[in-house]
Amino acid sequence: MSQPDPRRQVPRMDAVLADPRLAEAFDRLGRPAVKAVARAVLDEVRQSRLAPDAVLAELIARLPGQSTTLQPVLNATGVVVHTNLGRAPLSDAATAALTVASGYTDVEYDLADGSRAGRGRGALSALHRAVPDAGAVLVVNNGAAALLLAVVVLAAGRPVLLSRGELVEIGDGFRLHELIGSAGIRIREVGTTNRTRLADYAEALGGTDDAEALGGADDVQAGCVLKVHPSNFRIRGFTAAAEVAELAGLGLPVLVDVGSGLLHPDPALADEPDVTSALRAGAAVVTCSGDKLLGGPQAGLLFGDAELIGRIRRHPLYRALRVDKLTLAALEATLTGPPPPVDRYLHADPAMLRQRCTAVAAAVRPVVPAEVVPTAGAVGGGGAPEQPLPSWAIALPPHYADRLRAQQPPVVGRIERGRCLLDLRCVPEPDDALIIRAVLAVAEATHTTDAAEPS
Numbered sequence: 325m326s327q328p329d330p331r332r333q334v335p336r337m338d339a340v341l342a343d344p345r346l347a348e349a350f351d352r353l354g355r356p357a358v359k360a361v362a363r364a365v366l367d368e369v370r371q372s373r374l375a376p377d378a379v380l381a382e383l384i385a386r387l388p389g390q391s392t393t394l395q396p397v398l399n400a401t402g403v404v405v406h407t408n409l410g411r412a413p414l415s416d417a418a419t420a421a422l423t424v425a426s427g428y429t430d431v432e433y434d435l436a437d438g439s440r441a442g443r444g445r446g447a448l449s450a451l452h453r454a455v456p457d458a459g460a461v462l463v464v465n466n467g468a469a470a471l472l473l474a475v476v477v478l479a480a481g482r483p484v485l486l487s488r489g490e491l492v493e494i495g496d497g498f499r500l501h502e503l504i505g506s507a508g509i510r511i512r513e514v515g516t517t518n519r520t521r522l523a524d525y526a527e528a529l530g531g532t533d534d535a536e537a538l539g540g541a542d543d544v545q546a547g548c549v550l551k552v553h554p555s556n557f558r559i560r561g562f563t564a565a566a567e568v569a570e571l572a573g574l575g576l577p578v579l580v581d582v583g584s585g586l587l588h589p590d591p592a593l594a595d596e597p598d599v600t601s602a603l604r605a606g607a608a609v610v611t612c613s614g615d616k617l618l619g620g621p622q623a624g625l626l627f628g629d630a631e632l633i634g635r636i637r638r639h640p641l642y643r644a645l646r647v648d649k650l651t652l653a654a655l656e657a658t659l660t661g662p663p664p665p666v667d668r669y670l671h672a673d674p675a676m677l678r679q680r681c682t683a684v685a686a687a688v689r690p691v692v693p694a695e696v697v698p699t700a701g702a703v704g705g706g707g708a709p710e711q712p713l714p715s716w717a718i719a720l721p722p723h724y725a726d727r728l729r730a731q732q733p734p735v736v737g738r739i740e741r742g743r744c745l746l747d748l749r750c751v752p753e754p755d756d757a758l759i760i761r762a763v764l765a766v767a768e769a770t771h772t773t774d775a776a777e778p779s
């Protein structure tokens with residue numbers, strides 16, 4: 325029996341796009357995006373892999389939910405500030421603020437007299453209220469930008485003193501001293517990897533004759549002292565470091581990069597430096613990120629002496645590093661609204677986590693060999709290295725890891741000692757049901773029939 329040419333039966337693109345059931349999709353996604361999916365579906369008809377009368381249903385099924393390719397994921401890694409997963413999840417208050425700020429807004433406009441006004445003044449005053457010890461505050465694009473800007477202004481063309489124990493790489497090949505060097509600022513290394521004393525800084529203040537290290541004698545007076553929190557590693561053993569309070573006595577401005585964005589000491593993160601303590605110890609300027617422990621949007625925060633912060637704000641580089649209205653809105657809401665998710669996740673009660681894991685494991689155990697095991701979560705994102713967060717996890721066979729990431733929404737766990745662990749610390753409690761659904765879907769798809777292993 326001869327087949328009719330399938331090409332003859334391929335519906336025409338304009339006929340497909342004229343269907344009224346697509347009107348909503350045009351509004352939501354735009355015509356070109358819908359057309360691109362339609363083209364792919366019609367190709368399949370052309371290749372006889374899809375029946376012509378199934379085109380519209382298939383097209384509607386394949387349309388993306390929104391116009392971003394970013395996908396929300398469930399973070400079951402137990403790492404609270406996971407850089408690859410977008411660091412801090414925003415609070416509902418911050419998310420709502422994004423919507424408010426998305427249209428025209430008075431970000432830099434005074435509605436009372438119709439003139440220009442201080443950009444982001446609401447966010448800045450919220451930040452200042454959160455850290456009253458600061459003379460003034462400023463917000464830029466990220467922690468690296470805050471550090472760069474502060475170093476450029478404080479060093480004023482002179483070398484910066486930095487301990488050899490603080491020449492750190494933050495991640496992805498990103499080294500702080502290279503960032504500083506890229507702005508044409510020279511770093512004068514002080515002390516050794518494990519021990520740097522106040523005297524080492526004092527000696528290096530007026531210059532050094534360490535010709536080997538510098539390729540020539542250098543007797544230029546230093547411009548400032550930089551202290552960087554080694555946020556993703558610890559040096560232990562025979563160590564020494566100068567405190568901010570000691571460095572402040574050297575007579576040069578001290579710039580402190582605390583990195584992770586704790587504004588005040590947190591007893592749960594005892595070794596983590598905070599902005600307020602650094603200011604009280606005499607730091608001229610303190611910088612940190614907004615999307616680590618603070619739990620807000622990506623931002624770089626600067627706190628310090630009002631005159632210095634004013635100079636930083638007037639520097640031409642500030643204009644290149646400033647933040648948009650969305651960041652300002654989300655930051656203000658993070659500071660003034662209810663505690664953000666990062667705060668809840670960091671302080672989650674292990675007993676509660678265990679209970680949730682037990683419930684999830686019980687729900688999947690008829691079809692999956694699931695166990696509940698003690699584990700340790702982490703602060704992550706360059707915060708509190710080696711400070712484990714005692715936690716519990718659902719342990720599954722290792723092949724679950726890849727397949728859970730292919731679910732909707734994707735579930736990202738971690739592999740530890742040959743098992744796929746799902747730590748619920750950073751999963752909002754109502755989403756436990758989604759975890760159960762994802763695990764059961766993987767079990768079903770892989771026809772896993774193994775009975776629960778005796779534990």
Ligand SMILES: *Cc1c(COP(=O)(O)O)cnc(C)c1O
Nearest residue numbers: 466467468553555583584613706
């Ligand atoms: C994370 C971090 C930075 C970089 O901050 P970003 O917001 O990622 O640019 C700089 N310094 C320290 C100590 C950090 O921990």
